[in-house]
Every structure is written in C-alpha cells, then in structure tokens.
Amino acid sequence: xxxxxxxxxxxxxxxxxxxxxxxxxxxxxxxxxxxxxxxxxxxxxxxxxxxxxxxxxxxxxxxxxxxxxxxxxxxxxxxxxxxxxx
Numbered sequence: 001x002x003x004x005x006x007x008x009x010x011x012x013x014x015x016x017x018x019x020x021x022x023x024x025x026x027x028x029x030x031x032x033x034x035x036x037x038x039x040x041x042x043x044x045x046x047x048x049x050x051x052x053x054x055x056x057x058x059x060x061x062x063x064x065x066x067x068x069x070x071x072x073x074x075x076x077x078x079x080x081x082x083x084x085x086x
Contacts, residue, residue: 006045010052014060017079053083 012027028049035042042048057080064073 004048004052006042006048007052007056010049010056013049014053014056014079014083017075050083050086054080057083 009027009031012022016022016025016027032045057076060076061073061080064070064076
C-alpha cells in the first residue's frame, strides 16, 4: 500500500483501548523517542497521526455497521470523536 507511513503507528494508537496487554505502552511517545534517537524530523506529526486515526475510526465504524456489529459501534464512535477533538 502507498500512503502516510504514520498510518501503522496510528493503527496501534487508535485500537489500543481494546487490547489490555497494550495498556502500559505509549506508542506515540515511543515512536517520538525513536525518531529523536535517529534524528528524524517528522513534519506535522500530530496532525498526520490524528488524521490517520480518524480515518481508522471511520473505516472501523463503516465495517461494524456493514457487519451488524452493534455492540462495538458506540465505543468506536466515542473513541473516534475523542481522537478528533484532540
């Protein structure tokens, strides 16, 4: 696939609340720490990460509605709105 490489990081950040084993990992902070270590400047990091997470949330909502997964839909919608609000 082609696109913003921050999308992979955004995937972990967005779905983290659904995975208890990930609760103690700050994916965003770890990525920023690594980027600083290798001297990588990521233009518009926060905006791009948020945009990718919103896209992930909206795609998740569309799939859940299509699949009739009404149980997870509300929590995913709330989380998408929280991400969008920053």
